[in-house]
Amino acid sequence: MDTWMRFMSGDGEIVFGRVEGGYLHEYQSLDRRVPTGEVLSTRALTPLAPCAPGKIVALWNNYHALAAKLDKPVPAHPLFLLKSASSVVGAGHAIRRPVSYAGKIVYEGELGIVIGRRCRDSSLEEAEAAILGYTIVNDVTAADLLGENPHFPQWCRAKGFDTFCCIGPAIVSGFDWQAGSVVTTLDGVERQNYPLADMVFSPAEQVSLISQDLTLEPGDVIACGTSLGVGSIKDGATVAVTIAGIGTLSNTLVGTQDAAAAMVAGAANAA
């Protein structure tokens, strides 16, 4: 079980490495996992999202319990959309309400798969070996936009706004997802608590099948989809997604009136 994190140092440099006992053992990059020899106290560092994905593949309808509730058949191939690379923020960073959108914003607590090596048409075994580790994703969604246009469901727009992909706090290698669960709280009240073993496509199946569609690169993230208990976030509310063994990903939704202040505060924390 290795824990990988990414930080901004005091002088504005981005550092990546393995965290142990309050210290970061720096590595060249997620792609080139070679130790640099540097060891830094994490106290002096600002956490960022643990990776900077080029692609974020977000699954829909990947839990049996949710499929049953929606009364939809379980899919034969992962159903996915792409979230924009510009939507990523780390743990503790504000989710900003878009200036142009006054509607409902919902949280979706999810397991995230982080790719460690390039995958194309990968077998299940190759896919398993290509998973660097697991992280937590809050797949934030401007829910009213999904069906706003009756002729075209706006998945990419509704889920692609800046700050709408919270990822963190860490990537944990060797995490036993089959025994894990996702617990989401809204201002401290539990709203989601579902077992990862209820997934339709296992992580290795997702990586293998999706690698037939598009080449996955180191640092790319697959958000495994959510299950029961999705709900709306009021401006000012805090969503905390916990997966025991990985950590807690906590983010607060900031309304447009506070957004200017949050942007200034968040600038130092940007990926």
Next chain:
Amino acid sequence: MDTWMRFMSGDGEIVFGRVEGGYLHEYQSLDRRVPTGEVLSTRALTPLAPCAPGKIVALWNNYHALAAKLDKPVPAHPLFLLKSASSVVGAGHAIRRPVSYAGKIVYEGELGIVIGRRCRDSSLEEAEAAILGYTIVNDVTAADLLGENPHFPQWCRAKGFDTFCCIGPAIVSGFDWQAGSVVTTLDGVERQNYPLADMVFSPAEQVSLISQDLTLEPGDVIACGTSLGVGSIKDGATVAVTIAGIGTLSNTLVGTQDAAAAMVAGAANAA
């Protein structure tokens, strides 16, 4: 009217710059458009897609003629999906049929907008100034996947396969899009010929409105949508999209039986 291109040099280095009279005047990068002083003959260089977009925003239903044919109302905001960064190839590169897909593959000849500076919540004037120039896009689509699952339209999957976003051959600054047209031929036979002036959202409107949804970065591409005449490509057929003033983007669809050979040939040409 500046013409920007990207190449691979003989020793495998990627070079970007302004092309004039058969010579590349090298610049540091698309983001930092500062001349390096190097001048190279383009004859010794292999063309790549003219940019390496982090995001490709692809519009649906952005031409009045197509909206009328589909009997859909003109949208109030650009309707878009995201194509994956891994789908990009340049002019002359093979479009590879996915190993797992035997269905219909269609061409869509389109104007591409290339972003030159970061845009977030940009006014029309800011958006206009942020456009580095225009290119040509063939927005290749695995058409049978779009409606394969009746509960979830698979736009990102159908349009996100490796090699399904042909971009090139150049980015032309100062191109007068209002006077331009898109001409697509399939094995030399004209299939599309539509005026860019028929667009629902002008390029500056697209950049301004989309920048309210997600931050656009230098090198990002907006594919402006297609109009009448979309059709299917048989394995082995060549699609050439021409916009006078920009150039011709020509790509051949390679079937799975020839894909292994094409991958070897294409490796040297990969972005």
